[in-house]
Amino acid sequence: MLQDRQNQQATNHNCDSNGCAGYKGGAENLRVAVFGLGYVGLPLALSFALRGCRVVGVDTNAELVAELNAGITYHQEQYQGEGIQSILRRQLEAGRFTATTIAAQAMESCDNIIITVGLPVHDGEPFAGYLEECCRDIARGLKKGDLVVVRGTLVPGMTRRLVLPLLEESGLKAGRDFALAYSSERIAEGRAFEEFVTMPGLVSGLTENCRARARRLLAVVTEAPLHPASSFEVVETAKVVENISRDVNIALVNELARFTKELGVDVFEVIALANTHQRVKLLQPGPGVGGYCLPNALYYLDAAARRLGVPLELMHTARRVNEEMPRHVVNLVLRRLSVPPSQAKIAVLGLAMKDYSGDDRLSPALTICQLLLDAGLQVAAFDPAVQTQYNFKVDNMRAALSGAHGVVALARQHGIDFTDWDLFLSCLDRTGTPFIIDTKQIYRGVSVPSGIVVESI
Ligand SMILES: NC(=O)c1ccc[n+]([C@@H]2O[C@H](COP(=O)([O-])OP(=O)(O)OC[C@H]3O[C@@H](n4cnc5c(N)ncnc54)[C@H](O)[C@@H]3O)[C@@H](O)[C@H]2O)c1
Structure with a gap:
């Protein structure tokens, strides 16, 4: 059956801009498993589904899988004017995408496997436990003829030293019985669907055949050049x-x-x-x-x-200079205070790690809030796109601004109106001079009413 599918794929090849035979026109025959359904994995899985592939997404987070199968996602992505939630629902209805926690289910039905599970860092040390677990799950269901493409960002050397031996625990030999490739992921959150298509990629394989197969698979979605590289380590390091x-x-x-x-x-x-x-x-x-x-x-x-x-x-x-920036921002706040820190309230606008994102992982905004709290200030932070709950988070602008002595502007978001001056003037404490610390050029060229001072970082 696998052989039949591969023969069919072989007849679907044509030449594409990446200089390799592609699946364009025959993508509906492809069965793709995407391991990890986070910021990269979900839009990537849906991108293959949008091109007609049958995609099974695998994630160990049962709550996330249940939400996705119910058509719910909180990601902020969109493609050609359609939001990711609508894309997800259409692909679920069309039967081209489904999510599961059961790796074996995906491995049974798919012969193209993409890994997007990452390496969190704890105290400066990359933690490979999730990736190892993922590789072991894949190894248990690996079949002759499968292609495994690693897309997460790794410690250089890890595809060869960690992923390859774990997959070979299947008893199959990489490069002979299954193909192994590494292709780095370069998208920016918020532009994922578009950049999967337009961002040039780098592709390496254990053998030339592994690399060629990976380029063919990725070219189903990517129209930009997929540059071949001589080794896993070159692409991992790049x-x-x-x-x-x-x-x-x-x-x-x-x-x-x-x-x-x-x-x-x-x-x-x-x-x-x-x-x-x-x-x-x-x-x-x-x-x-x-x-x-x-x-x-x-x-x-x-x-x-x-x-x-x-x-x-x-x-x-x-790294140290960037890690010190939250402290610098907090010092600017403390310098502007007209009341003792223990009597001051600061409104924080935007908690995401960048503009128009719901992602607050390692966000400097969280460090800034914590440093302000440590200095004895009251903090009320508003960010309508961030789902994580914090005890300093509030639900609306008014709650953030009410009685605040100053504002720290950290990330643009739909739903944060940084120039709603009526609200600012009616809510801010005006016993001293209320101030805005602008870390993002939000107020550049904006006329600010008298009685409010804006200081740029
Ligand atoms: N987020 C980005 O913009 C971006 C851009 C380029 C590259 N990357 C890289 O891509 C990788 C993924 O990043 P992300 O932001 O999507 O991470 P993420 O945390 O949003 O997603 C990872 C997902 O993997 C799941 N997971 C963990 N263990 C698993 C397992 N054993 N099997 C299946 N699923 C498992 C998690 O539950 C999570 O949903 C990382 O290596 C990251 O460095 C991310």
Whole structure:
């Protein structure tokens, strides 16, 4: 049966822009299992379903699986004007997507397996337990002829040293009985569906055949070039350095922001003008760097670098600069207070790790709230997109602003009106001068009513 399916796939090949035979026009014959249904896995699974594939999503989180099968997701993604919830419901109804906690169910029916399970970092150490469990689940159902593509971000060397031997516990040999590939994931949350199509990819395989099969599978969704790489380690390392390069660049402009503040010039103007140089591309300063990807990347590289005895001084320094930004923001608040901290209330607007996202993983906003609380202030944070509950979180702008002595603007969100001046003026405590610490250029060029002071980071 598997052989029949592969023969059928072989007859569906045609040439595509990636220079390899693709499945375009024959994608409905593909059976794809996606392990991990988080920020990457869910939109990726739905992207294959949108192209006609039969997709089984596997996640160990039973509550998440039940919600997805009921057509519920809190993700903020959309594709060609349609929200992810509507896409999910249509694909469920069409029978092209289903979610399960039972790996064996997916392994029975699918021969293309994509792993999007990641490595959380605890105290600077990547934790591979979820990935190991996932590989063991896959190994138990692995069949001759299957293709396994790892897409999560890994410690360089991990596909070969960890994933491969775990999958071979199946008794099957990688490269001979099943194909193994690593292709890094480069999408940004909020633009996932579009970037799965338009973002160039990097693909490596244990053998040339493994790599070619992975490129064919990924080309079902990706129209951009899928660059072939010579080894797993090249792609694994390229991925972490892509993230670290952004972390280092942001550390540079965060440090610059502290300098320009004392110099008395606008850091955003400096950056905009510096970027008119054709070979300069500075990113924007902010309250720190959050999310799953950028802050963790250094620790993935560091785990391998320590084993190899290579110091990563610049990268560690950059991480430290970004980790200090929440403290800097809190110091700006404390400097503006006209009442003792124990009598002050601060409204925090935006808790997500970036604008228009519901993701608050490793968000600097959470550190800022905690530092303000530790300093004795009352904190009321509002973010309509973030689902996580915190005891400092409130349900609306009015509750956040009422009686607040100052505001910290941390992330743009639909549902946060940063210029609802009637609300600001009626709610803020005006015994001193209420202030807004703007960490995101939200108030640049905005006319602010007298009686409110805006300070940029
Ligand atoms: N979020 C992004 O924007 C982004 C971008 C590029 C790359 N990445 C990388 O992609 C990977 C996934 O990131 P994410 O943001 O989707 O993470 P996530 O935490 O949102 O999703 C991971 C999912 O895997 C599930 N899981 C854990 N163990 C499992 C197992 N044994 N079997 C099946 N499912 C299991 C979890 O329950 C969770 O739902 C990470 O390596 C990350 O670094 C993420």
